[in-house]
Amino acid sequence: MRADDLILFSQVVELGTFSKVAEQNNLTNSVVSKRIARLEEQLGVRLFYRTTRKLTLTEAGKALLAGAKNVTQATQEAIDAVTGFGENITGHIKMSVPTISGDLLLADAVAEFCDQHPGLTVDMSLDNRFVDLVEGGYDLVIRTGYLADSSLIARHILDSQWVVCCSPSYLARHGQPQRPEDLLQRNCLQYAYQTTGASEWEFKGAQGNYIVRVSGSFSTDNPTALRRVALRGSGIAYVPRCLVYHDLLEGKLVDILPQQVGKKLGVYAVYPFTRQPPKKRILRHSRRFFICAYKALLPAAP
Template sequence: MQADDLILFSQVIELGSFSKAAEANNLTNSVVSKRIARLEAELGVQLLYRTTRKLTVTEAGNLLAVGAKNVEQAKADALAKVSGLGDAISGHIKMSVPTISGDLLLADAVAEFCNLHPGLSVDMSLDNKFVDLISGGYDLIIRTGYLDDSSLIARHIIDSQWVVCASPDYLKRHGQPKQPNELKQHNCLKYAYQASGGNEWEFKSASGHYFVKVNGSFSTNNATALRKAVLGGHGIVYVPRCLIYEDICKGDLIDVFPKLVGKKLGVYAVYPYTKHPPKKIKMLIEHIKQRYLAISEYFIEPTS
């Protein structure tokens, strides 16, 4: 038994004729007649007595009409709820963001967005790995890097420049390298979440980009731990500019190669492919982008 047949039966009774029900649903009279006959055959009872002048509902038809009306109302209610869902700034959003940006600005930005829209709640996890958006049930992820999955939509937010830095104390004790290749003689603290394990640091020259393979006594996948280690004077690091921007501004860390570091990655808002992304997702992305741009100097050196 199909729900649409029950709804059609309810409309036939309400409108009083097959022809009016056919017109309301853009069907022919014969199609309506066949669908009601199919419903009667499935139930094994006669629902209507049909003559050329009059339509009479049987006892079984009256009993079924109550349930059929409920089905029709349930469908109408469901459509009414869903039709405005795409534009509503309410409901729930599950998202994943990188740890550095999460600590720096996203926790505050997303919490602020929730306060601006009281009907909305957000579950935000901090993870540097590119989580599986679909199987993980995520509505939105913020990631730094490259996007390979063509079934996802990625909106560029800002670029993130990396830097090589060390504390003044470390450089006083061990000397400041003049060229990237001299890093091989230094204790290089590694950001281990990268695919290379943080061993290969990218630089640029007039002839193109190249990599220097480094070594060191300490490796971690936690950005906060790495920052503490370099501030403690224990070595040189290769990290996103935003992680240590304030430390460089205060003089607690020194940018060793301000013009030579070659690593610059895009920060993207990523969500499932859809022709009509929910308004709440689009507005949250825009809110996040403006917060990134408001402190763009943390991520990339101003051109002027």
């Protein structure tokens, strides 16, 4: 079985007709048909139901499709890894990143990338909501959490661990919580941008993760404001570790209940599928750079 036949099969599924695949690959319809027939013969199964109007995947075809997509993606990534070195990158990239990522991690990386490529401009929007990539004209989005839109391409970067923390002065006044339920008697500072809700804090339990519904005097959707309130000793916060990493190292904040915090969210680079060669070349370099920069700049757990 040849990898290029699997790639061709994946293209037929995506484009829907042999003629479109033939045009994209500078082949004839008969060549595409023969290669799909060869693949079916090698596998001993029929992959498509063919009519004069359309192609429909068989059950065997559906089973093969996932693997064929993996081969296609791996091939493209291998090509991307070695092409474009020494090219002049010019053009415009519109991207959206969460406020924490933009404030703490990516602003310097984006500026460095633009310095490396004088003909490139980047419009970086800081927004916690999941924007519509197509309607908004975004080329690249960094997002956390569960991604359900299969029309988008998502590359996992890393997992973001969350922490429960407060200032030493708050602990001195109110004591160290020994278990998550003790937080019900504390002033909990709430970050309104959370998948489970600002007052619903996730912890590990013997039967799996569970939620403790806390309350407190302060809630905000701005992570910088939440950090400042925690630093001044007003209460306990439940936030991504990267937001308070240096504060924890310097002893300005204390990581409490470290073994019981259950929240960990995937961080993804998300982008729409495009066949525009100039734009694709720009995005190939920018995605590779920003993903590497994100991994390098996001501190390890202290």
